[in-house]
Amino acid sequence: MTEKQELSTLLPSDRLETQFSDAKPPYTDLEAVIEANRCLNCYDAPCISACPTGIDIPIFIKKIASGNIRGSATTIFEANMLGSSTARVCPVEELCVGACVFNELNHKPIQIGFLQRYVTEKALEAEVRTGNRLFVPADVETGKKVALIGAGPASLACAAYLALEGVSPVIYEKDELPGGLNTTAVAPYKFQTDDCMKEVEWILQHGVRLHTGVKIGKDVEFRQLVQEYDAVFIGIGFGKDGRLKLPGSDGSGVWGALELIREIKNNPNFSLPVNLNSVLVIGGGNTAIDVARELAMLGIPNVNIVYRRTRSEMPGYQHELEGASKYGVRMMENVVPISIVRDGGVIRSLKVKSNQSGEVFELSCDWVVEAIGQESHAIAVSPDIAVDEMGRVIVDSGTYMTTHPNVYAGGDCINGGKEVVNAAADGREAAFAMLRSWGIKSRFIKDDGKI
Amino acid sequence: MADLSINMCGIKSPNPFWLASGPPSNCGEQVMRAFEMGWGGAVWKTLGKPIVNVDSRLGAVDYSGTKMMGFNNIELITDRPLDANFKEIYEVKRRYPDRAVVVSLMAESKEEWREIVQRSEDAGADGLELNFGCPHGMCERGMGSSVGQEPVVLEKITSWVMEYAQTPVLVKLTPNVTDILDPGVAAVRGGGNGISLINTVKSLIGVDLDTLFIKPTVGAESTSGGYCGPAVKPIALNMVATLARDPRITVPISGIGGISNWQDSVEYFALGATSVQVCTAVMHYGYRIVEDMIDGLNNYLDEMGMKSVNDLIGKAIPGFVEWGELDLNYDIVAKIDASKCIGCGLCYISCLDGAHQCVHTNKGQCYAYHGEPDHGFNPRIEVSAPIRHQPKNGDLAHVPFIDEKECVGCNLCMLVCPVPDCITMEEISHSKGKESWNDRVARGLV
Ligand SMILES: Cc1cc2nc3c(=O)[nH]c(=O)nc-3n(C[C@H](O)[C@H](O)[C@H](O)COP(=O)(O)OP(=O)(O)OC[C@H]3O[C@@H](n4cnc5c(N)ncnc54)[C@H](O)[C@@H]3O)c2cc1C
Ligand SMILES: Cc1cc2nc3c(=O)[nH]c(=O)nc-3n(C[C@H](O)[C@H](O)[C@H](O)COP(=O)(O)O)c2cc1C
Ligand code: SF4
Numbered sequence: 001m002t003e004k005q006e007l008s009t010l011l012p013s014d015r016l017e018t019q020f021s022d023a024k025p026p027y028t029d030l031e032a033v034i035e036a037n038r039c040l041n042c043y044d045a046p047c048i049s050a051c052p053t054g055i056d057i058p059i060f061i062k063k064i065a066s067g068n069i070r071g072s073a074t075t076i077f078e079a080n081m082l083g084s085s086t087a088r089v090c091p092v093e094e095l096c097v098g099a100c101v102f103n104e105l106n107h108k109p110i111q112i113g114f115l116q117r118y119v120t121e122k123a124l125e126a127e128v129r130t131g132n133r134l135f136v137p138a139d140v141e142t143g144k145k146v147a148l149i150g151a152g153p154a155s156l157a158c159a160a161y162l163a164l165e166g167v168s169p170v171i172y173e174k175d176e177l178p179g180g181l182n183t184t185a186v187a188p189y190k191f192q193t194d195d196c197m198k199e200v201e202w203i204l205q206h207g208v209r210l211h212t213g214v215k216i217g218k219d220v221e222f223r224q225l226v227q228e229y230d231a232v233f234i235g236i237g238f239g240k241d242g243r244l245k246l247p248g249s250d251g252s253g254v255w256g257a258l259e260l261i262r263e264i265k266n267n268p269n270f271s272l273p274v275n276l277n278s279v280l281v282i283g284g285g286n287t288a289i290d291v292a293r294e295l296a297m298l299g300i301p302n303v304n305i306v307y308r309r310t311r312s313e314m315p316g317y318q319h320e321l322e323g324a325s326k327y328g329v330r331m332m333e334n335v336v337p338i339s340i341v342r343d344g345g346v347i348r349s350l351k352v353k354s355n356q357s358g359e360v361f362e363l364s365c366d367w368v369v370e371a372i373g374q375e376s377h378a379i380a381v382s383p384d385i386a387v388d389e390m391g392r393v394i395v396d397s398g399t400y401m402t403t404h405p406n407v408y409a410g411g412d413c414i415n416g417g418k419e420v421v422n423a424a425a426d427g428r429e430a431a432f433a434m435l436r437s438w439g440i441k442s443r444f445i446k447d448d449g450k451i
Numbered sequence: 452m453a454d455l456s457i458n459m460c461g462i463k464s465p466n467p468f469w470l471a472s473g474p475p476s477n478c479g480e481q482v483m484r485a486f487e488m489g490w491g492g493a494v495w496k497t498l499g500k501p502i503v504n505v506d507s508r509l510g511a512v513d514y515s516g517t518k519m520m521g522f523n524n525i526e527l528i529t530d531r532p533l534d535a536n537f538k539e540i541y542e543v544k545r546r547y548p549d550r551a552v553v554v555s556l557m558a559e560s561k562e563e564w565r566e567i568v569q570r571s572e573d574a575g576a577d578g579l580e581l582n583f584g585c586p587h588g589m590c591e592r593g594m595g596s597s598v599g600q601e602p603v604v605l606e607k608i609t610s611w612v613m614e615y616a617q618t619p620v621l622v623k624l625t626p627n628v629t630d631i632l633d634p635g636v637a638a639v640r641g642g643g644n645g646i647s648l649i650n651t652v653k654s655l656i657g658v659d660l661d662t663l664f665i666k667p668t669v670g671a672e673s674t675s676g677g678y679c680g681p682a683v684k685p686i687a688l689n690m691v692a693t694l695a696r697d698p699r700i701t702v703p704i705s706g707i708g709g710i711s712n713w714q715d716s717v718e719y720f721a722l723g724a725t726s727v728q729v730c731t732a733v734m735h736y737g738y739r740i741v742e743d744m745i746d747g748l749n750n751y752l753d754e755m756g757m758k759s760v761n762d763l764i765g766k767a768i769p770g771f772v773e774w775g776e777l778d779l780n781y782d783i784v785a786k787i788d789a790s791k792c793i794g795c796g797l798c799y800i801s802c803l804d805g806a807h808q809c810v811h812t813n814k815g816q817c818y819a820y821h822g823e824p825d826h827g828f829n830p831r832i833e834v835s836a837p838i839r840h841q842p843k844n845g846d847l848a849h850v851p852f853i854d855e856k857e858c859v860g861c862n863l864c865m866l867v868c869p870v871p872d873c874i875t876m877e878e879i880s881h882s883k884g885k886e887s888w889n890d891r892v893a894r895g896l897v
Contacts, residue, residue: 034516037515041797042795043795043796043797102793
């Protein structure tokens with residue numbers, strides 16, 4: 001069991017992900033002010049309702065316009081402690097930006113993600129420079145301790161809100177690096193691991209303890225946590241890649257999408273074979289689109305997404321698909337994979353069947369990447385945790401408490417895999433519920449119960 | 452093509468757009484470039500006993516990302532030798548005989564006025580403008596606005612100039628007075644051939660938040676300056692119109708203050724100006740802006756079926772009346788076009804907090820308290836169903852609706868609405884006929 005504080009030093013430098021440049025580079029001061037001034041400052045703005053954490057977006061934007069950088073960042077973090085990463089990874093087109101009233105005028109909507117990134121980065125830089133912290137933990141001894149399982153966005157958000165009110169949160173993470181999918185999965189042209197470590201360090205500095213390399217259910221028993229702590233938060237995300245187990249899968253060249261992305265992002269010894277020419281990605285979700293775009297951006301000439309239904313039915317976002325197609329990613333609709341065909345152990349093609357004509361044919365390729373969703377691993381933590389038929393941990397919708405008293409859960413493990421911002425919202429709400437149950441007041445909750 | 456040429460009390464110019472006295476008309480080379488771009492005339496940077504200027508001298512108000520929506524300066528009159536100025540005036544007139552060159556002057560004693568008037572006219576000036584307006588630096592020396600603020604002194608100095616001047620004389624007024632008619636009438640009584648207004652409005656542009664020095668900063672100090680640019684246009688329009696409708700003002704007016712384009716100029720003409728002068732907009736964008744001013748004015752006059760810019764002068768003046776003459780029975784209410792509404796909620800919050808609580812939404816707490824005998828004490832009663840907006844198709848839940856019975860027709864919601872023509876004010880017809888406050892007073896009702 002190791003306790004971690006200085007995380008950036010853990011990170012090897014020559015990760016493949018560092019070859020990616022920022023798809024949305026940061027705003028300059030001037031760009032930020034021009035964009036902030038464009039905001040209409042709507043009342044009861046639709047962008048706020050579209051944000052799962054309900055950040056008061058017009059207020060933070062107008063604070064950028066007035067030069068109140070610290071106040072603007074505070075407005076963001078109050079609602080969303082992961083405001084730094086969500087600024088960059090949120091599918092804003094589907095959330096706040098998609099709700100901007102300018103869309104109704106066929107006018108470019110306010111670039112909320114860019115503004116949020118600009119101001120959180122600027123405020124955190126100032127915090128480092130001046131030592132004047134945005135949030136100072138309350139100087140009280142509550143005597144309460146909370147164990148959080150998993151160091152992903154859900155646990156990090158939950159732990160931060162607890163620490164600020166004098167509760168001692170301790171996070172247990174099975175991997176060596178904290179951050180959850182923000183570290184291992186989120187597309188490197190959006191957000192890379194070094195920035196993710198900075199965010200985690202920022203959360204830890206408020207009095208959150210982190211133990212990495214500890215798998216609950218294996219190294220430490222879940223029951224032990226329940227006994228030792230006043231509450232437990234389960235933020236374990238969803239599990240490993242689901243696999244098709246097609247005939248011919250055994251052997252090299254068949255990947256689970258998360259497995260491959262993680263190699264790209266975190267493994268300094270990983271590189272793509274020089275003669276890799278053609279990759280088929282099976283799936284229709286955002287993970288399929290992400291991995292396809294990453295391979296294309298790394299120079300693989302033929303990257304095709306193979307999907308069993310049509311483009312309009314796919315769960316992946318259209319804006320992401322368009323983004324990938326700019327790098328040459330193509331898509332084949334209505335085809336179902338049947339088997340992997342090998343020549344002397346080396347992959348030759350993927351045998352598929354057309355959903356429409358019933359025709360069976362081979363698509364030649366060097367690699368097959370399966371992006372068909374993740375499998376639940378909640379049971380591995382403890383059989384005591386009640387899950388639904390999809391493997392999602394069952395919680396009370398108001399308090400995020402599981403069927404187990406004083407055990408809470410949030411993030412992908414309760415929703416089956418949404419976004420970082422949903423995990424941040426869940427973590428916050430669970431923290432508030434714990435505080436309420438102990439009669440501790442969060443500084444972020446006003447007398448009327450609102451944030 | 453309409454006729455844009457004007458004759459302002461004998462000063463002729465091919466179009467009504469003149470450079471105002473200031474940095475853009477500081478020297479001959481500049482004025483010639485301006486004329487090349489199309490400016491009809493220029494009022495030369497004020498001449499007088501040479502002075503020394505300070506650094507810095509300019510400051511600006513930026514508003515929501517718009518630069519220089521207000522502008523201020525602590526600059527004085529010309530800091531170049533008089534001889535050089537007169538030589539250049541002569542050269543400009545020689546090369547551009549069809550343009551109006553008006554020389555702005557500021558002097559102290561009668562003798563000084565005589566000399567500078569004669570030298571200006573010898574150099575070829577088409578007219579003179581007496582600077583009784585500068586609100587800083589010169590007034591402490593008994594010139595500029597210290598003259599403009601004393602109608603008796605203004606009248607006397609004007610009459611001195613009239614003794615010597617062979618060319619038309621414009622008197623430039625300061626807005627830093629209680630009633631612009633006082634200096635206006637004095638200028639006419641003193642014999643002035645025309646009036647120019649406004650000069651700058653006495654101002655303090657702001658404070659630097661890091662140093663707490665006042666701007667524009669000279670070392671660590673500053674002083675009151677003169678405000679101009681788009682922000683002052685409404686102040687100037689009011690003063691121009693006040694002079695234009697007064698029967699005692701029998702001379703033409705040159706309108707100045709915040710003019711940046713042809714639309715601004717149309718407002719000035721409609722309120723009684725014969726020519727217009729521009730300073731800040733040229734300092735911001737350069738002489739080139741005159742191209743659109745000429746072109747836009749031309750197109751506008753054509754569209755309005757007016758043959759000449761002179762047809763426009765004073766056209767809006769009959770509608771400029773005292774408050775007591777306004778029709779108390781005229782009624783309008785706000786209407787929201789649901790198909791245009793984007794749901795920004797600004798009409799709702801502005802009417803709720805800044806007007807009369809008549810815009811409502813379907814979204815939750817309604818603060819309407821109309822119909823209550825104790826109007827204002829019970830602000831949380833749900834608005835009743837009949838006045839709810841009833842969308843015909845689609846989900847229009849985001850569209851606010853207006854309590855028309857309570858709407859006072861103030862315009863606020865229309866002004867804040869970001870979508871053109873989404874909120875309009877519609878007249879409510881009635882059979883009551885016009886009745887003004889003065890009518891009521893006359894009938895002994897109040
Ligand atoms: C390829 C991919 C791309 C994505 N891109 C985006 C994106 O662009 N934008 C976006 O908003 N969202 C994106 N997401 C989704 C987002 O990453 C998740 O919704 C979010 O990270 C969920 O946070 P979490 O804390 O619930 O779980 P996770 O991030 O999964 O974190 C769970 C953590 O718990 C640890 N853990 C699990 N079991 C145990 C145990 N027994 N003991 C100790 N620790 C344990 C895990 O190692 C992990 O660190 C993406 C997801 C994927 C797969
Ligand atoms: C920097 C500066 C210097 C000025 N100098 C003079 C001057 O010497 N004489 C004068 O009569 N007016 C002077 N003015 C006033 C302008 O002529 C004009 O009356 C005023 O700026 C309003 O017009 P505007 O809004 O177009 O700038 C000056 C204005 C500025 C900004
Ligand atoms: S016109 Fe004035 S009173 Fe009427 S609805 Fe609009 S803001 Fe309210």
